[in-house]
Amino acid sequence: MFTRTLHKHHTHHLLRYFRSHSCLQFAYCGTKTGEVLKFRIDRDDIQSFNTPDRIRPTLQDYSRDRFGKGCKSIACVLNPSTGNTNILCGGGDGTVQIMNSLLNSVKKFSAKITGAVTSMCISPSGQGFYCGTSLSQRYYLDFATFTPELRGTCHYGEIFDVKVRSGAIYERRDL
16 A cells, blocks of 8 residues: 555545556556546566666546545456456445446445445455455455345454453463
8 A cells, every 4th residue: 555645637636545457557546535546557568677667657547436535445356247357446434336447336336334445355256355344344245246244343442441240260460
C-alpha cells in the first residue's frame, strides 16, 4: 500500500490502495474520495529492465460511481464468460461491488456488510472471495449468489475494565 497525492482538475485525490492487473498493463487505485482510477503501466518491451522507461504511467479511466467513506480495498478477478478483468471494490461504508473493465458498477453484484471493507482475497477454488472488515469480521461471498456469509468475528475495540469472577483461581506468575 502506498499513499500519493494526485491533482486532477484542482481537486485532491489521495491514492490509498493499489492493485495491479495480472498481465501488468493496468494498475487500479482506490481514492479517499471513493473513485477507482485505472492507470496504464505497460512498458517498452524493447528496452532492457535496467534502462529507465520512456513510457510514463497515464490515467486511462476513472469510475463515475463513488464509494461512501472512500474505496478501501481492490482486487482483480477474471470474468470467465467474457475474458475481461473485473474489479472487486470494497468501500468504507461496507459496500462490496463488482465493476466491469470500463469501471461501471454492475448493480446485480453488490452487497452490504458490517464495517469498512479493509481487505479482499479470492478463494482458492475461485468460486467466491473473502472480505475482512474494520470490525474484525470475515465474510465469504459466492460469485453466483453474491450474498455475504459471516465466517468469523472477534473483539475489535478497546478494553476498559477486566473482571475476574468470584471463586476463580488467579495467580500472578513472574518469569
